[in-house]
Amino acid sequence: MSVLIASDLDRTLIYSSAALGLTMPDAEAPRLLCVEVHEHKPLSYMTESAAGLLNQLSADTVFVPTTTRTRKQYQRIRLPGAAPQFAICANGGHLLVDGVSDRDWRDRVAATLADKCAPLAEIRAHLSATADPAWLRKERIAEDLFAYLVVERALLPEDWVGELAEWAGLRGWTVSLQGRKIYAVPKPLTKSAAVREVARRTGAELILAAGDSLLDADLLLAADHGWRPGHGELADSGWSAPHVDALPQSGVAAGEEILRRFHSFSNGGGFDDSSGSRSGDSISGAAIPHQAVNAPTAP
Numbered sequence: 001m002s003v004l005i006a007s008d009l010d011r012t013l014i015y016s017s018a019a020l021g022l023t024m025p026d027a028e029a030p031r032l033l034c035v036e037v038h039e040h041k042p043l044s045y046m047t048e049s050a051a052g053l054l055n056q057l058s059a060d061t062v063f064v065p066t067t068t069r070t071r072k073q074y075q076r077i078r079l080p081g082a083a084p085q086f087a088i089c090a091n092g093g094h095l096l097v098d099g100v101s102d103r104d105w106r107d108r109v110a111a112t113l114a115d116k117c118a119p120l121a122e123i124r125a126h127l128s129a130t131a132d133p134a135w136l137r138k139e140r141i142a143e144d145l146f147a148y149l150v151v152e153r154a155l156l157p158e159d160w161v162g163e164l165a166e167w168a169g170l171r172g173w174t175v176s177l178q179g180r181k182i183y184a185v186p187k188p189l190t191k192s193a194a195v196r197e198v199a200r201r202t203g204a205e206l207i208l209a210a211g212d213s214l215l216d217a218d219l220l221l222a223a224d225h226g227w228r229p230g231h232g233e234l235a236d237s238g239w240s241a242p243h244v245d246a247l248p249q250s251g252v253a254a255g256e257e258i259l260r261r262f263h264s265f266s267n268g269g270g271f272d273d274s275s276g277s278r279s280g281d282s283i284s285g286a287a288i289p290h291q292a293v294n295a296p297t298a299p
Helices: 048-060 103-116 120-130 160-169 191-202 214-221 233-237 252-266
Strands: 003-007 032-038 041-047 062-065 086-089 094-097 136-142 146-151 173-178 181-186 206-210 225-228 244-246
Touching (some): 003 252, 048 062, 048 252, 094 103, 094 191, 120 146, 120 160, 160 173, 191 214, 206 214, 206 252
Parallel strands (some): 062 086
Antiparallel strands (some): 136 146, 146 181
């Protein structure tokens, strides 16, 4: 069976030092592998055990890094294993094939956004007009597709993100708060749409996914089976789906556990051999439910 694994990166598989969540005694902490350097300093990590699992998965499955990062930000990461043939950046805005953005996919995305969403310039103007310099640290545009703010969380008014989400929703955009970043992203710009395109090109029969933020919800819904860590927007909001397992682990330990689940499930560990159905799941066989779920509109 051809298996496609689509996973978010930050705070799902890789972790900054602030997000590691090393609550155990120092002598019991796992050994870490640095997988990203930025401005000559180590930035992101995974456990050595997680690195070994990913190295094996990249050889046995179609592993697709699926991130909201820009292409430049993604290209700083050096994951274990063979370089992925496919990668998804900018929340689905760019489909990389052997490191190069696919032009046909870019054109499809651009046409969909122009047809269904308010222009980025309108969203950016609203962000600039309503963000308070007292808590705003940076304002950025990513790949001319979406906008995000870097904020001081302790000073951010409790109702500001909710009000922004309501305003943006009427214009075909969605809002997500992740750590110190507030993202404003067009609703049709989804990771799931790009994953479905990779599945079509590769003929994948089984799709597995993982993610921690609200921007990963469509990705998880589009998979045969998914996992979310015990931290992040999805965990904080209590988000759930019948085929998505909520893991108790948080921090870098969750990243290792997610890779362990990927490995087990892709080798048949998630199926009941006697019935052909997923363990604990009423959906029979390996039918891909992303064809039936009410996922966000795809380009």
